[in-house]
Amino acid sequence: MLQLRASSVADTHAIAAAVASLARAGDMILLAGEMGAGKTAFAQGFGRALGVEEPITSPTYTLVHSYDLPPSQRRARTLHHADLYRLERTTEVAELALAELAEFGGIVLIEWGDVVESTFGDHLTVLLSNVIDDDAGGEEADPAADELVSDSRRHVEIAGVGSSWAARWERIAWALEQFA
Amino acid sequence: MLILGIETATERVSVALGGHEGVIAQFEVTKGRRHAETLVPAIDFVCTQVGIELDEVGLVAVDVGPGLFTGMRVGLASAKAFAQALRIPMIGISSLDLLAFPCRHADKVVVPVIDARRGEVFYAMYRQVPGGVQQVAEPAVGPIEDLVADLMARSQDALLVGDGALRYREEILEGFHCEIGGDAHPSAGPLVLLAHARALREEWVNPWEIEPIYLRAPDAQINWSTRAARS
Structure with a gap:
């Protein structure tokens, strides 16, 4: 498991870009963390690194957003960005068929995927959390205050499950060394 | 009765037309898994090749799985849309x-x-x-x-x-x-033949009664309890 520190949104984007540089078709990446912890920011940095030019917005109400990757991007054909926040039942998750999207040339980012983690096969989990700011009197950043959140510092914990991530682990650790 | 068969439950997209004469037209693609992109042009193609207008079709048969969720979604939604638009019944058959x-x-x-x-x-x-x-x-x-x-x-x-x-x-x-041995994927030809046999017994249903067979893990409530911040 990697324990990283991001001191700005740019850092969160850079961490996401480093993970994206080692991702490939078939990957499922679960984004965990409370509201405002930076899950969508991570997805934005990730998508931009793969060449997605359209704005990446939260798929909370649409469940899955799919972005065709440029043909020059040989890593995968499509980036899928899912959000399970609105779902109540495991069959609703199954009906999204996220594993099928991954299997067919896709990289799938799944916000709140950790709540049904056991239903996924090989996957990477990225847990984001806001850092308690000592200067602000030791209080945790208020997730409702957007400005505060967007500038807040974050802990990013990355863990891989399964052989496909184990095989890449050293390279991932190396790519993220500067944030350790 | 002329039957339109739609098969998308696996990697194959297959469309057939037939009835009492057996299968009169069939088209299928088993590579690329582009269900959404292939299905409607395939239906248009088989109809054109045998000179049949869609409004001559009397029943839509569809594979209801089990199989690929992404494929079934396309096939079932399209089959139901055709049946409702044409005001004709449906028959769902398992893959x-x-x-x-x-x-x-x-x-x-x-x-x-x-x-x-x-x-x-x-x-x-x-x-x-x-x-x-x-x-x-x-x-x-x-x-x-x-x-x-x-x-x-x-x-x-x-x-x-x-x-x-x-x-x-x-x-x-x-x-x-x-x-x-045998077939790797189900095909719309057998779908039309089986549906025809059932249609003779009037075993059809309304489009809204067709349900996919997912045959997966039992449903459970997602445990959000650890997510206190979720409001």
Whole structure:
């Protein structure tokens, strides 16, 4: 498991870009963390690194957003960005068929995927959390205050499950060394 | 009655037209898994080739799975849309029935096996009856060991068909001696033939009564309790 520190949104984007540089078709990446912890920011940095030019917005109400990757991007054909926040039942998750999207040339980012983690096969989990700011009197950043959140510092914990991530682990650790 | 058959439950997209004359047109693609992009042009193509207008179609038959969720979604939504727009009934048939039916002349237990991903398969068992096949074991989903155990328990000559049988050929043969061959994917031709037989018995339903067979893990409430911040 990697324990990283991001001191700005740019850092969160850079961490996401480093993970994206080692991702490939078939990957499922679960984004965990409370509201405002930076899950969508991570997805934005990730998508931009793969060449997605359209704005990446939260798929909370649409469940899955799919972005065709440029043909020059040989890593995968499509980036899928899912959000399970609105779902109540495991069959609703199954009906999204996220594993099928991954299997067919896709990289799938799944916000709140950790709540049904056991239903996924090989996957990477990225847990984001806001850092308690000592200067602000030791209080945790208020997730409702957007400005505060967007500038807040974050802990990013990355863990891989399964052989496909184990095989890449050293390279991932190396790519993220500067944030350790 | 002219029947439009729509098959998208596996990697194949298959469309057929037929009726009392049998299958009169069929088109299929088994590469690329572009269900959404291929299906409607394929329907247009088969209709054009035999000079049939859509409003001559009297029934829509569709494969209701089990199989690929992404494929079934496209096939079921399109089939229902056609049926509702044309105000005609539907017949839904299981992908396992469709794989077994073409083996109706084999003198073995027919076991369609569809790849369910992550090391699991959907399967069922059929025996021959006059004019077709009859299910003798309920559809199941499970790892290859479950399939092999079921085959051993029955210990009859068996013919395994389907992409699951092909993908896990070695593992299956290691556990149970059987024949593996036949079709890898269900096709719209058998779908039209089977639907025609059922249509003669007026076993059709309304579009809103057609449900996919997912045959997956039981439904459960997602445990959000650890997510205190979720409001």
